[in-house]
Amino acid sequence: MNSDEARKKIIFALDVNGVAEIDRYAALLSGKVGMFKVGKELFTACGREAVQTVLRHGGEVFLDLKYHDIPNTVAKAMVEASRMGVRLANLHALGGAEMMETAANAVRSEFGDDRPRLLAVTILTSSTAETLRRVGIEHPVDQMVVRLARLAQESGMDGVVASPLEIGLIREACGPDFLIVTPGVRPSFAAVDDQKRIMAPAEAVTAGADYLVIGRPIAKASDPAAAADLIVEEIAGGCP
Numbered sequence: 001m002n003s004d005e006a007r008k009k010i011i012f013a014l015d016v017n018g019v020a021e022i023d024r025y026a027a028l029l030s031g032k033v034g035m036f037k038v039g040k041e042l043f044t045a046c047g048r049e050a051v052q053t054v055l056r057h058g059g060e061v062f063l064d065l066k067y068h069d070i071p072n073t074v075a076k077a078m079v080e081a082s083r084m085g086v087r088l089a090n091l092h093a094l095g096g097a098e099m100m101e102t103a104a105n106a107v108r109s110e111f112g113d114d115r116p117r118l119l120a121v122t123i124l125t126s127s128t129a130e131t132l133r134r135v136g137i138e139h140p141v142d143q144m145v146v147r148l149a150r151l152a153q154e155s156g157m158d159g160v161v162a163s164p165l166e167i168g169l170i171r172e173a174c175g176p177d178f179l180i181v182t183p184g185v186r187p188s189f190a191a192v193d194d195q196k197r198i199m200a201p202a203e204a205v206t207a208g209a210d211y212l213v214i215g216r217p218i219a220k221a222s223d224p225a226a227a228a229d230l231i232v233e234e235i236a237g238g239c240p
């Protein structure tokens, strides 16, 4: 894989709380990563301005708000997310088939093909079998992920957010065109932090990830731009 293909796979998690920080990372990382993720911290702090700021810098946005509510509420939130011009947006697959179908239909009927790709979060990369057991889910994590990925696909979602550990099983169940976006990615030089189900970047891409979400390994590095370059090299050098 060449460096440009590797770079486009990286989504930088903009886990910050102000527009000045967006400006700083956009200046450091534009041309070094493929997309910027606006998540709960940044959106709660800055709202739509966060998305508009990334777009103004020429970046593309993954709006990671992981909606989980009654079908009507999620559908309306997804339509508003789509109106902001983001490339990817998501909800929680655990919200169920009716919630996902209602949201997917609402976005498709309002925006047609000119819409964000819709992703369903399966099981968070910070969760383990014990996490599931304590909320009453006795199935193994990988079985739950595949079950939720299938349900998401049947409900009209374009792809899932999942740990890289389950990429193979999801590909087998959902086919080559279903998007797989994987957080829980840790290059050799980075700390694991609170992530539990992790993999190295090149391994995740080789396993079939379409995009890798990477935050702290880049943000916490003394030189974030150099860290992004190292990850690109790791992917380009390690993937056929």
Ligand SMILES: O=c1ccn([C@@H]2O[C@H](COP(=O)(O)O)[C@@H](O)[C@H]2O)c(=O)[nH]1
Residues within 6 Å of the ligand: 013, 015, 039, 121, 123, 124, 125, 126, 161, 162, 163, 183, 184, 185, 193, 195, 213, 214, 215, 216, 217
């Ligand atoms: O299962 C999930 C879903 C979303 N995330 C988000 O991805 C980034 C990961 O950041 P790191 O600093 O690279 O750990 C973060 O914004 C999460 O909210 C996830 O980690 N796992």
